[in-house]
Amino acid sequence: EILAEFRAASALLEGHFLLSSGRHSGNYLQCARVLMNPERAGRIAMAIAQKIPREIKAAIEAVVSPAMGGLIIGHEMGRALGVDAMFVERPDGVFGLRRGFALQPGQKILLVEDVVTTGLSSREAIKAITAEGGEVIAAAAVVDRSAGTADLGVPFFPLIEFNFPTYAPEEVPPELAAIPAVKPGSRKA
Numbered sequence: 001e002i003l004a005e006f007r008a009a010s011a012l013l014e015g016h017f018l019l020s021s022g023r024h025s026g027n028y029l030q031c032a033r034v035l036m037n038p039e040r041a042g043r044i045a046m047a048i049a050q051k052i053p054r055e056i057k058a059a060i061e062a063v064v065s066p067a068m069g070g071l072i073i074g075h076e077m078g079r080a081l082g083v084d085a086m087f088v089e090r091p092d093g094v095f096g097l098r099r100g101f102a103l104q105p106g107q108k109i110l111l112v113e114d115v116v117t118t119g120l121s122s123r124e125a126i127k128a129i130t131a132e133g134g135e136v137i138a139a140a141a142v143v144d145r146s147a148g149t150a151d152l153g154v155p156f157f158p159l160i161e162f163n164f165p166t167y168a169p170e171e172v173p174p175e176l177a178a179i180p181a182v183k184p185g186s187r188k189a
Contacts, residue, residue, distance in 0.1 A: 002142075002160045005044070009034040016179035021118045023166040026176055028184055029143050031114035035072040044159065045076035048140050051157045052110075056138050057081065061108045064088060064134065066095060066125040069114040073142055077112045085112075088128045095128035103134035113141040116158065117166065119150035126153065 006012045011033035017025050035041040049057065060081055065074025067089035078085025086103075088095040103109070109129055113122055116139075126136045136154050144150065144158035145166070167173065 002044070002047070005040055006034050009037065009040070013184070016176050016181045018181045018183040019117055019166065021120055021166070023117065023168060024172045024176060024181060025164055025166045027162075027164040029115055029145070029162065030184060031069060031073070031142055034142075035076075035114070041072055041076045042079070044142055045073060045080040048073075048077060048112075048142065048157065048159045049080040051159065052138065052140060053155075056110075056155065059108045059137055060110045062086060062103070062134075063110050063112050064103075064125070064129050064136075065112040066121050070112055070125075073114050074112040077110065077140065081110070088125050090124075095124050097128070097132050103129065103132045105133040107134045109134040109136045111136050111139040111152075111154070113139065115143045115145055116141045116150050116152070116156070117145040119146065119152050122150070122152045 006029060011030040013028040013030055014026060017028040019025055060083055062083050063074050063078040063085040065071060065087050067087045071087055074087060075085045086101040088097055111122060111125055116122055122139055129136050138155045139152045141158045144161045147161050147163035
């Protein structure tokens with residue numbers, strides 16, 4: 001069903017993509033396109049919320065997501081769970097809360113991402129949330145591109161897992177290297 005949602009939104013792309021992790025791929029899931037429809041975004045958030053165990057869900061006091069990619073799904077997860085949704089951003093290269101957002105000491109947080117590939121952005125966001133006094137008790141995402149291999153240091157509940165191959169810059173196969181790389185994500189290299 002979820003893959004059908006991506007296809008319906010023309011969000012499952014093929015080509016040569018430079019991912020925010022620095023790895024290359026022949027496939028890209030453009031979550032912004034699938035989440036641009038508010039009804040679809042709400043359905044996806046509700047589906048993710050259903051995957052989170054009841055005891056964890058009951059403890060969540062706020063949702064925090066990394067900007068830019070996690071903004072929409074983070075907001076919809078806040079709505080689905082009935083809690084506030086905030087975001088961390090990195091105008092100077094390091095995640096932090098801005099715009100008057102603040103966490104209470106020990107506040108129980110659900111980190112929400114659109115796509116997790118290596119888990120780097122998630123771990124950086126968790127570090128920022130912890131520095132602000134929050135306690136990340138779980139993470140959720142629309143898509144886990146790592147097929148379960150990303151270690152976020154907290155229980156992780158993706159809606160779906162994909163295992164599209166990714167390549168380090170020196171490992172890009174010739175047929176992929178022959179296509180100019182496009183950087184569709186929100187993070188600068």
